[in-house]
Amino acid sequence: MRLNYRRWSEHxxxxxxxxxxxxxxxxGYWPMFFISRVGDHTFLDSFGQRIHWEIRNPRNIDWETELVIVEQTLYSLTPQQKQIARYWGTGEITEHISHMIFDLARKYRIGSPNIARLLGYVHASINDAFVMSWYFKYLWDVARPNQYGRNLSTVLFTPRFPAYPSAHATVAGCAEVILSYFFPRESSRLIELMEECAQSxxxxxxxxxxxxxxxxxxxxxxxxMVVQLLRQQNIYTSP
Structure with missing residues (x-):
């Protein structure tokens, strides 16, 4: 089948x-904590069940429309949106998430042993999110917006690896779910922050x-998938 998108490695x-x-x-082939690989393209969850990934195949996406959205967004950026782009795009996303964890731990008076446990689960999950993001990036090899010759005026430099899916967004989605599990009263705010991270x-x-x-x-x-395991093991830290 003919590809309907440009390859990152060709432009x-x-x-x-x-x-x-x-x-x-x-x-994309690093070891993972909650996901295991069987062969090159089969993955199992912590219960040994085959994972059926929900992410869309890029062949089913209208990339010309997506490119127009990028152009229109950059043309109409507000100062606040530029600030959001720089906040989440400079430094390490894992550092931002770690700060969030410590802030929540102070708010809910969580002790050091439980903070260590929380950090361990969150960052082990983030490791798996990064690995799977990179697996799909190089599996599909989707070009970045600045590889379409449209002279885009970007806020940040474009990373030098394929676009789809966004690792920032993958990590954000993973952290959102796990932190909402540990801090259910913060769920709405966590969803808002992690969607902002992705949108950035x-x-x-x-x-x-x-x-x-x-x-x-x-x-x-x-x-x-991680939360399913945490529930099965009755692991909680938040009051």
Whole structure:
């Protein structure tokens, strides 16, 4: 079947002559904590059940419409949206999430042993979210917005690995579900923050809108699998 999107590995970034050479595909094969791999393309959850991934195949996405959304978004960016793009796009997303965990721990007076446990589960889950994000990135090899020759004026530099799905969004979706499990009274605020994190990549001009939407979907699916295990083991830390 003919692809309906450009491949990341075949088209240069704006202002460059050759396709991007940086290849970090090995991340998609790192060990995981809550997901196991059977062969190259089969994955099992913590209960040994085969995972049927909910993320959409990029062949079923209208990429021309997605490109128009990027162009229109960048054309009409507000100062606040630019600030959101820079906040989530500079530094490490894991650092932002760690700060959130410590803030919540102070608010709910959670002690050090439970903070350590919480950090362990969240960051082990985030590891799996990163691995699966990279697996799909290099499986599908979807180009970035700045590989379509539209002279986009982006807020941030475009990362040098494939677009789909957004790793920021995948991590955000995963963290949202797990932190909502531990801090159910904070669920609405956590959803708002993590959706802002995902949306920030569109504001930055480095991702298509669908990269973020499907990244959230993937991350939330991973988060739900982890929460299923936590519930089965009666693991709680929040009062």
């Amino acid at each position: 240069p970034y704006e202002g460059e002559q050759f396709p991007p050479a940086n290849n970090s595909s090995e991340v 990549r569109l504001y930055a001009g480095v991702h298509f809108k669908v990269d973020n939407e499907e990244g959230l979907r993937l991350g939330r699916q991973i988060g739900k």
